[in-house]
Amino acid sequence: MKQLLYIGLWIFFQFSVSSQAEDKITLSREFNLFTSKNLEGYLKPLFTSIGESINSNVFTTGNYKDDWSIGIDISVSGMFIPNGQTTYDAERPDAFGDTTIVKTAELRNGKIYRNVVGNNSQPTIFGGQSNGIYAAPQNHRYPDTSYKSVAYVEGNDISFMSGIPTIQFIFGFPTRTQIRFRIIAVPMGDNSVTYWGLTASQNVDRFFNLFKPEEKMGLSAHFAYSAINGGPSISLSTWNFGVHFSKSWNNSLSLYAGFQFEGLKGKFEAVRDTMNMDNYVDNPFKEIRDGAPLTVNLASFTAFRILGGVSYKIGPMEIHGDAAWASQPILTFGITFTFGHFGRSKDDEWDEQWEKDRLRLKEN
Amino acid sequence: MKKSIIYILLIATMLFVDGCYTSTVDSLSSFRFQLPLIFYSNYKNKSVPDTAIDFVNLSKYEEYNKNKDKIGKAEILSFNYWIDSLVIDNNKPFDPKVDDVEFEFVSFALHFAKLKANPPNPADINSVINWEDDPLTPDYILGQFSNVSVKEYYRNPDHILDVNDEIAQVLSSAVKYKPQFFIKSLYSKSKGQITPRRVFPLVNARFDMIIRFQVDL
Numbered sequence A: 001m002k003q004l005l006y007i008g009l010w011i012f013f014q015f016s017v018s019s020q021a022e023d024k025i026t027l028s029r030e031f032n033l034f035t036s037k038n039l040e041g042y043l044k045p046l047f048t049s050i051g052e053s054i055n056s057n058v059f060t061t062g063n064y065k066d067d068w069s070i071g072i073d074i075s076v077s078g079m080f081i082p083n084g085q086t087t088y089d090a091e092r093p094d095a096f097g098d099t100t101i102v103k104t105a106e107l108r109n110g111k112i113y114r115n116v117v118g119n120n121s122q123p124t125i126f127g128g129q130s131n132g133i134y135a136a137p138q139n140h141r142y143p144d145t146s147y148k149s150v151a152y153v154e155g156n157d158i159s160f161m162s163g164i165p166t167i168q169f170i171f172g173f174p175t176r177t178q179i180r181f182r183i184i185a186v187p188m189g190d191n192s193v194t195y196w197g198l199t200a201s202q203n204v205d206r207f208f209n210l211f212k213p214e215e216k217m218g219l220s221a222h223f224a225y226s227a228i229n230g231g232p233s234i235s236l237s238t239w240n241f242g243v244h245f246s247k248s249w250n251n252s253l254s255l256y257a258g259f260q261f262e263g264l265k266g267k268f269e270a271v272r273d274t275m276n277m278d279n280y281v282d283n284p285f286k287e288i289r290d291g292a293p294l295t296v297n298l299a300s301f302t303a304f305r306i307l308g309g310v311s312y313k314i315g316p317m318e319i320h321g322d323a324a325w326a327s328q329p330i331l332t333f334g335i336t337f338t339f340g341h342f343g344r345s346k347d348d349e350w351d352e353q354w355e356k357d358r359l360r361l362k363e364n
Numbered sequence B: 001m002k003k004s005i006i007y008i009l010l011i012a013t014m015l016f017v018d019g020c021y022t023s024t025v026d027s028l029s030s031f032r033f034q035l036p037l038i039f040y041s042n043y044k045n046k047s048v049p050d051t052a053i054d055f056v057n058l059s060k061y062e063e064y065n066k067n068k069d070k071i072g073k074a075e076i077l078s079f080n081y082w083i084d085s086l087v088i089d090n091n092k093p094f095d096p097k098v099d100d101v102e103f104e105f106v107s108f109a110l111h112f113a114k115l116k117a118n119p120p121n122p123a124d125i126n127s128v129i130n131w132e133d134d135p136l137t138p139d140y141i142l143g144q145f146s147n148v149s150v151k152e153y154y155r156n157p158d159h160i161l162d163v164n165d166e167i168a169q170v171l172s173s174a175v176k177y178k179p180q181f182f183i184k185s186l187y188s189k190s191k192g193q194i195t196p197r198r199v200f201p202l203v204n205a206r207f208d209m210i211i212r213f214q215v216d217l
Helices: A002-014 A036-054 A346-363 B002-027 B062-070 B165-177
Strands: A016-018 A025-027 A068-080 A087-089 A102-108 A111-114 A121-123 A133-137 A160-162 A166-173 A177-188 A191-203 A217-229 A234-249 A253-272 A294-299 A304-314 A317-325 A330-342 B030-048 B050-057 B071-088 B102-115 B131-133 B140-149 B160-162 B180-187 B198-216
Touching: A036 A068, A036 A087, A036 A121, A036 A234, A036 A253, A036 A294, A102 B160, A133 B071, A133 B198, A166 A330, A191 A234, A217 A253, A304 A330, B030 B050, B030 B071, B030 B180, B062 B071, B062 B198, B071 B102, B071 B140, B071 B165, B131 B180, B140 B160, B140 B165, B180 B198
Parallel strands: A025 A253
Antiparallel strands: A016 A025, A068 A160, A068 A166, A068 A330, A087 A121, A102 A111, A102 A133, A166 A177, A177 A191, A191 A217, A217 A234, A234 A253, A253 A294, A253 A304, A304 A317, A317 A330, B030 B198, B050 B180, B071 B160, B071 B198, B102 B131, B102 B140, B102 B180
16 A cells, blocks of 8 residues: 555655655756646546546445444455556647747657647656657757757556555444445655545435345445545545445345446645756746746546446455446455444344245245 | 355455556556757867767766666667757858758767776866776767768757667666766768868757666665
């Protein structure tokens, strides 16, 4: 968990020159690997993975018992990265394309492209090699002379991304409501990153008597909200809501399916050290030249998911796994341990009665 | 029996998941970025044929300095070359619309630098005057531009050479440990040159080089 979060946020902290708990991260003036727009494009697929993994394992079966219960769930997830999320349209310096100021050339797959103004495909964190742009300023005056060659950060050639593992407490209520709660705090440099999440699921089919008890089917609605706070520079929240349905056999094997809308939003803000503006930075990107703050809107490509899964109960343990179609198709696996049920459940009463009736019929 | 199958599936799943996590962490255990190095190769009264020498010190780059202990690889990918300004024989500024000068070739080589036994400027160890050719390493030929018509190379960045893989691989491990090196640009005679030396009062040339760094996290 710590390792994955560290990797996800490493890039933010790696180039900081100072960072205190109460201040935003400060970048050196010479930090020029990213502009705000490029960092946003580079990391969006990673935050999609983070968002998807946080929005996973919020439910399994949709048939919640009407008693008190407490349990713990340990789950993992992994996302397949589609080709479309291995590149992004990177920002070029503003004067690139204006041949009166600067001429440019890019070598891509052995072919040279000159003075391109359109799409600038560069790899995201999951992509491959980047392509630098060679530039020749046409005049000998500032800021035209700043428009020099640029290069971009490369990706890590990742086609399958493991998500953030989840450990969550599960509480059941007699109202056929389930609450899942997760929290973890990770020290990160001078800051501490805190992650918490809450999911509420409510069985709804019983309100409308949609299914007979012996059919062992359940329909529920769910809503989840999670947040990551990493000091004044980074904040992130995710949400999802939807419905899920399940059908069980012998109170052990269940198949379940669900649909949910989901999203992630957040912001990363860092300031560039402008203590000594006399020491100007001769950079082709105006944002870096001006020492402007690095402001990144964190977002996800994923707006919804459709999933199907299977769960198997053995005593107090439930093993579950599902596959979901989302912008990054996702697999999840987990184990739930229910420590105890408290109170009398009508479902159990019905099961016992049904078993008695079945035995009586058999005897007759 | 049924329980055994469940437990076997469970263990298999855990092993699979553990493998996926290990693979992801391995994939994300390094960070690669490219960095353009910009060279201003400016000379007065430059005669051809001749070799121009420029000193490169990666320690001057923040991205290198900040990560130098973690740099796993440094690979020269490509470079380009162009003429920024030129004054020709009769002190006339070169005008690409009417003038032309053509070199048979301009070739580039890299030679690693070695700190002199008695550096003349020990206070600033990264100063060029403290460094000399490392006699234990050869000239690594990076590439050659042929038939260099100044008209075509005049403030024009589109003459780009990929550094061949073999050379790139040799350099990739060496550059990590020897971040100081010389770039030697060898100018041939100009076409039609009949004297042993032809002098240009001013040559401002540029070559940019793109290097890939791999940083181990």
